[in-house]
Amino acid sequence: MSDNNFYITTPIYYVNDVPHIGHAYTSLVCDVIARFMKINGKEVKYLTGTDEHGQKVEKSALNNNLSPEEFTDKMSISFKNLLKALNIANSDFIRTTEERHKMGVKAFWEKLQENGDIYISNYSGWYSIRDEAFYNKSELTPEGLAPTGAPVEWVEEPSYFFALSKWQDRLLEFYEKNPDFIKPKSRRNEVVSFVKNGLTDLSISRTSFKWGIPVAGNPEHVIYVWLDALTNYISALGYPNETNDYKTFWPADVHVVGKDILRFHAVYWPAFLMSAGIPTPKSIFAHGWWTNEGQKISKSVGNVIDPFKLIDDFGLDQVRYFLVREVIFGNDGNYVRENLIQRNNSELSNKIGNLMQRTCSFIFKNCQERIPNVTKEFVDKMYQSEFFIKLQDMIKDSIIQMENYNINAVLDNIINVTEQSNIYIDHEAPWTLKNSAPQKMNEVLYRIVETLRYIAILMQPFTPDSAAKMLDQLNVPKNNRNLMHLNQEFAIISSNKINQPYPIFPRLETEY
Ligand code: MSP
16 A cells, blocks of 8 residues: 555444434544545545444334334435535445445455354353443443443343454554554553453354344354444455455554444454454544533433534534534543634634635725735745745644644644734735835735635635635635645736635624
């Protein structure tokens, strides 16, 4: 795999219920990273999809008086609709009920079996349908619940096992050799100590229900939904066939997951892959959880946040910006309606929108709707000024930050440059220069417009529609909107026409 390819995945979402803010968040951060990598010239594959097998989904189908097939067909559409509503630029969407996936899972199972890591025995222990996870007695709370708070039930049935315990030492060695495998760093210790505490073999088939992929040769058993689901990351690339996609994109650069499902991705998945002789992904990034006004989000409390409603109420880019800006990627986030409004008004409207609107309106009225005329010498000098040297450094820094998934640091950079430019325009007051020093006025405006080109290009991953409007307003050609165009060679051209300005980041009223 060449360095120019980038493969990013979301978890595949359970279709037992409609999408909520957690699903929206995971898809959105992956979209921001994927779009950034694209404007940085990478060939990007962004995979998402739905996890449709297992007891939880089967139960929901029954509760809805639908067959699991009808139910999953219907529910997966709502997840596809969410992607559309959020303007997610995924390159594929996999459903675990698709043939291509089932074929991948069967082949993967066979590989584990061939390598001597699967055996049949009996499972007896605790199982949580909500988490689709097995728990030891020692993990349960004093009230007898799963550590996640989910109810558990006693299960005793014949089961195939994966010899996970055999992989304990190799996993520990792997974490040691790949200190960046689990991100952020704080999550790494959690996983390492879980593995150090001892791994028991993992039950990987169930016999008490039918909704899953049957085990070849013993169809009484369906494959454990997590073994089924994790395989999506390779089945979507064509595994077991050595397709171009597979060769180009595996191993994945990053699987982005919520902190609750880190164990499945950072312990079970690499162990399965090692057993199958397939390279492990380069990293797993665990993000935090959203609460609603400080409270854990749950259906029973009735405080689930509907992402479609958020978008209707506040606007797409406003919601995208808030969700990514409000929390440091990796930390927990708290949804507070007032904070969404505040973020939008103080940063998108008052900083970026204001700089754009006042500069473009002034140019439109006072410079014959054209980018102000400056000399080549001026542009040379401007590009050697401290401000522009710092601007170039800021781009380099933003690339490094994004490569380390410090998404917020990139937004800090953008806001910082915008603030400086707002101070600059106030200080230079081009509106006072029109008669007394028209050339100076042109130069001040030109510097701001060129900075706005930087801001708009960098904002594309975060607020794609609004950034496109900014670039359209400035008439920046569509094929000149990548990071490689952020230099003097592609500087905005004097006397080019700009388009009629209009507010791109309107303020949100508090009485929403
Ligand atoms: N189907 C499994 C994943 C299989 S991946 C091979 C699953 N699905 S899920 O629909 O329950 O969760 C999907 C993602 O949403 C997880 O990463 C989870 O952490 C995330 N979130 C669910 N609720 C959340 C919040 N309240 N806040 C942030 N993310 C949350 O797990």
